[in-house]
Amino acid sequence: MSSSRRPDIRGRRARSLAAGGLMLAVVAELSSAGLLGLSGWFISSCAVAGAATFSSFSYIAPSGGVRAFAMARVAGNYSKRLVLHAAALRRIAAARAGLFDRAAATERAQEDGLWSGELLDRSMADADSAGMALIECTTPVAVTAALTVGAVLAIAASTSIGPAVVLAAGVVVMAVIAHRTPGTAREAEQHTRKELRAELVTAVDAWTEIASLGAAEQLAARTTARFTRLDTAREGAGRRRHRAALTTGLIGTATVTATAATGSAPDAPAFVFVALLSLGVLAQAEQLANAAEARAAAKAAHRRLMASGPHSPSAPTAAEMRSWSTEQGIGFADYLLPPMALRPGRVLGATVARGAMLVVTGRSGSGKSTLLRALGSSLRHATEGRDGRPAVAAVAADDHLFAGTLGSNWRLADAALTDDEIDERLAELRLNDSGLTATTSVGPAGRQLSGGELRRVYLGRALARNPHVLIVDEPTTGLDDRTARHVLGILANLPDTTVVIALHDVPVCLESAGHVTRLPLDHTSQEAP
Template identity: 30%
Template structure:
């Protein structure tokens, strides 16, 4: 999953340039310290030997200035390109995730509509911006820098010195990573669970405050929210401890590497293998490589969050696209087993709760798997239709329609973006919803708050009328309405869509009267 997500985020190509600059930063920093160490030692020795006037200070000094300038500019470019590439990668990942969600099964989408679930998707994609910045680029750049500096030290001072400096830094990095891998993911998962619990309790305190107060549960709910917040703080403290432990491992490793480099340098000078200036360069190389492993201290805490988010986001990238092939034609006649429904006809589906009425409607709409009885739309299985072509001809109004925060006009425009106000008002009149104060400019809150349940359902029905479908599927369309209004609404829909075939499921006997066909489920 992690590799798949990285490929999506790195597809733009900017990541490679940012990673190259990250490598340049580390190599320039290491080169700056190595050259400085050699220069300081060499000038000191030249002075002691009385050869200071003959020592070339200009080229090493210019090289030091050049490396310092290169490091500064590369760091700026790496930050700029790295963050720009990450933002582009997160945007690409969001598009892929949303595309996967759009291809997800209907039942999964219904669950995903809940605020907490949708917020989790957004939070997970935001969390994954740390994958390139905190994991991939530091790891790749650090490994390249350690190998490159190890090769330089091997050329200057021999394999033993190179193996010690590069090997101990790699060993320390592995030890810190294993320490983080052992504790980090578990702590991150517990912290995320605590944050989710805190969010649920807090939202309930806001959205269900009146009900909680009426039933005397408000103090208990508040106590649970406070306990969840304390749990979040506890997990954050544990993550901070993990980071400090990793930092301690890395600091001890660097100290040991520097101490060993001093000892090996002294032995090399004593044996005549290399001079004191080279020994000084090796010591500073051991110091410089600490920058290459330093990002691991943040990585051990970030990796748990990243892996947890990747496990939820990754499957959304693997949801296959629909394989529908039908491009033209009509969805009518609708056949369900031996029953055939044509234009202008109504099929009423009834039965007790749990009998499968909603499942049948979802299958007709192409939102459920094939099963018995066989269903055909214009002679084609619903799941074989091209998604866009099917939605252009068929409209379904579920039991819990989705309304957005905005005006009535905004909600109706989802079905008919270019419709004139007169068309919108006609649709509202058909479902007896043209009496609302404020008219099309009436502002609704999220989920249609501001309207009663029956008014929300009628607004969804008006939106379906604007689609002018060949086949209209209604699941409990008159729930929450009195008998007179229910009859008027159904009559208005028939009048507004005289050529459409209608399939409706309802518990109300009055809704079933006048239907051309009846289907009783048990």
């Protein structure tokens, strides 16, 4: 079976599962309403028959109907939960898979840092909201519609058309009110809460920097203002929900009364049957307000998911740079410096032998980082890794560490690394001098490490990949001269890896190295041949 047909088959299965769950939900609610109405009629009929002197009322058939409705209700509720949650999880999984497919397809955007952790977290939450809309929105609407139709038909058949019409009109009015109730109240409240939570986490994480800036009072005032906005949003949402619930409750009460009063049958069992059946339908219709909020949240989440994704910057794309990678080394040509560079419009090119180093140097704003990102993206498209090794590994200037230990972060590059092997590599980078081991906790985003330690940890993680091409932006940032020379010496002696680094200034230890190819980018330089 071709891979292109598998998503279609999975999509059909997911839709079939959702349809089956909706049918089971309808069956369960119809059984609940039927149980309520039939039980009321049965009890009333028994009471009336017991009060009569001579009565031929038979309780066998109605009691069997009550038991049947009760069993159908239990089985339907259990089955619908299983099926609907399975269908919702499939929708969530599909939405998340689509999100990561788009992220993987926009490789340039990942390298430029536009797929941030915050964007992915928000998109994952949106995927959950879109998937859960099946349970929170679609199911209540479908069940209310089916229950209303069934109750209207049952009331019309057992009494007259009058009470059936009144019940249908009451449900329509409640649906209109629910639809017109602001559905974004919960979303606004959640957005305000998320902003407050993010600020509190940032404040705790960066308290030392905040205190040194003397910004504690300003931050406290801003946080207090956010708390006030959150309380205001909660109160406003609560008032709107209360008004909607009160209105629908009054309409429901009036509808039940009018429905029972317009019945043509004067006997008490019919009156009780119509009243209880109408009450069950209207109780279900009250859930339409929550369904409207869930629908608004799901629509907003869907719009963000479709629109989420980074917009490509004006930097060169992989298609605008010719690059190649062979057993002998790498090369690129026709690279046009972008508009944000100091010398835009210049065309550059270079070749680097296997095991050699290309040094990209120049002052800030000359385009060094942009060139490195474009080269990494282009080489990934130009070649695949050979001998099981990745084609390219890159260390950006603002790389990221996940909360956990050094070992857990480095095993993202090589899952087979042991603690002893990690400790040996830490010693090679002289990180053991700071007491760092594989079990050292790095804290949120690596904030427990210094800037120089972070650069070496990033570099060591990339070296663990053993790539054919290693691209490093500013490898000596935060390092003293002795440690910087040691790190550059490691990079200059990788016999099977071609290294491309960006530096503001080329140190003497690289100036005299015969295997270094300089590609100057500042205003005093010439293009590389």
